[in-house]
Amino acid sequence: xxxxxxxxxxxxxxxxxxxxxxxxxxxxxxxxLPDLWQFHLYDxxxxxxxxxxxxxxRPGSVSLVPPGTPVxxxxxxRSEHLYVHLRLGTAGEARDVPTVQHAGAQTAALDGQLRxxxxxxxxxxxxxxxxxxxxxxxxxxxxxxxxxxxQVPHPAVAAAVALIEARLAQPLTVSGIAKDAxxxxxxLTRLFxxxxxxxxxxxxxxxxxxxxxxxxxxxxxSIPAIAATxxxxxLQAFNKACRRELGASPRSIRDA
Numbered sequence: 001x002x003x004x005x006x007x008x009x010x011x012x013x014x015x016x017x018x019x020x021x022x023x024x025x026x027x028x029x030x031x032x033l034p035d036l037w038q039f040h041l042y043d044x045x046x047x048x049x050x051x052x053x054x055x056x057x058r059p060g061s062v063s064l065v066p067p068g069t070p071v072x073x074x075x076x077x078r079s080e081h082l083y084v085h086l087r088l089g090t091a092g093e094a095r096d097v098p099t100v101q102h103a104g105a106q107t108a109a110l111d112g113q114l115r116x117x118x119x120x121x122x123x124x125x126x127x128x129x130x131x132x133x134x135x136x137x138x139x140x141x142x143x144x145x146x147x148x149x150x151q152v153p154h155p156a157v158a159a160a161v162a163l164i165e166a167r168l169a170q171p172l173t174v175s176g177i178a179k180d181a182x183x184x185x186x187x188l189t190r191l192f193x194x195x196x197x198x199x200x201x202x203x204x205x206x207x208x209x210x211x212x213x214x215x216x217x218x219x220x221x222s223i224p225a226i227a228a229t230x231x232x233x234x235l236q237a238f239n240k241a242c243r244r245e246l247g248a249s250p251r252s253i254r255d256a
Contacts, residue, residue, distance in 0.1 A: 002053045002099045004066045008140060009092025011133050016085045017114075017121040023078040030072045036085045038065040039136070041103070041114055044079040048072070048100060055100040060107040062139055063100045082114040084132050097140050110138055156181045156188055157195045164204055168211060169231050174200045208232060209245040216254045223250045 015036055022029065042061045047054065049072040050065055057063075065071060073079075103110050117131035159181040164172065177200060178188040192200050208230040215226045227238035227250075242250050 002050060002055075003096040004064055004099050005094040006064065006097045006136070006140060007089055007092045007094055008133070008136055010089035011129050012084075012089070012136060013087040014084050014117070014121070014125075014128060014132050015087070017118050017128055017132070018083055019080060019118065020083050021078070021080050022073065023075045027075045028072060029075075030070065032070045033067055033085060035067050035087070037067060037088055038063065038069075038071070039084040039086060039132070039139075040065075041082045041107075041110055042079075043081060045076050046079055047074040047076075050099050053099075057100070058102070060103050061100060062103050062110065062142075064097055064136075064139060065099060082111065082118065084114070084117065086132065095140050098142075101139075101142055103139070103142060106138055106142060110135055113138065154191045154195060156183045157191050160188060160192065160200065161203075164207060167231075168204075168208055169229050172204055172231065205241070205245065209241060212238075212242065212250070213246055213253060216250055217256075223254070226250070 020040075040063045042057045042063075043059050044057065045059070046057045048057050048063065049055070050063070051069050051071075055061075055063075113131045113135040117128040117135070120127035120131065122128070156178075160177050163177055163180055174189065175185045178185045181188060183191070189200060192198070192203065196203060198206070212226055212230045212232075215221055215229065216223070219226075221229070223238075224233075224235060227233055227235055230238075232238040232241055239249055242248065242253065246253060248256070
């Protein structure tokens with residue numbers, strides 16, 4: 001699979017956001033952008049060659065082509081796509097993203113993000129940057145990264161982690177999380193340990209205490225309010241959890 005190394009830990013720098021209209025059938029375009037990435041979402045069928053590698057585009061295909069890469073389009077009729085020409089940052093871990101892939105069930109959401117960016121461009125540049133950045137992250141998550149990129153967890157583990165983060169203040173059970181993630185209790189337990197090295201319960205406990213540590217150090221929220229915010233409203237239990245997991249009482253952590 002042809003891939004490009006992408007770093008997304010800082011916002012992109014779009015130079016232009018637009019809609020490209022090409023054709024007619026049989027027409028060929030050859031070009032490259034020496035200093036800019038090409039980010040396209042297609043609504044047509046065509047043949048695309050990226051640095052000598054051929055791809056067949058169809059509605060919902062998305063491409064992310066690095067600067068200086070030659071491309072050739074051979075159109076099969078009137079062809080319209082959303083596009084962004086942009087610079088990407090150099091911070092963070094490199095992710096191997098397929099140069100051409102299909103957005104599948106994410107096509108409508110991706111189309112919406114790029115159209116929002118187009119509507120905001122150039123008058124509300126910050127909004128456009130935010131939409132393009134979110135769209136890039138969506139594209140980076142369409143397929144498992146190759147080579148040196150981090151391994152993508154099982155979808156049920158990713159769903160469980162997202163549920164836990166969103167519901168830390170609420171009572172949580174492994175069976176309830178597993179049900180919402182679409183797997184059995186035992187299956188989630190096995191998947192979770194494989195992906196994280198922790199039990200689901202241990203992960204919940206660790207995330208609650210990390211959130212508590214942050215709020216104790218960085219906010220003026222009362223200790224009872226913090227305990228409730230991290231899903232341990234019983235103050236005695238919260239005190240014990242802080243001493244066990246963080247090595248000190250809530251008051252000591254705050255004073256430190």
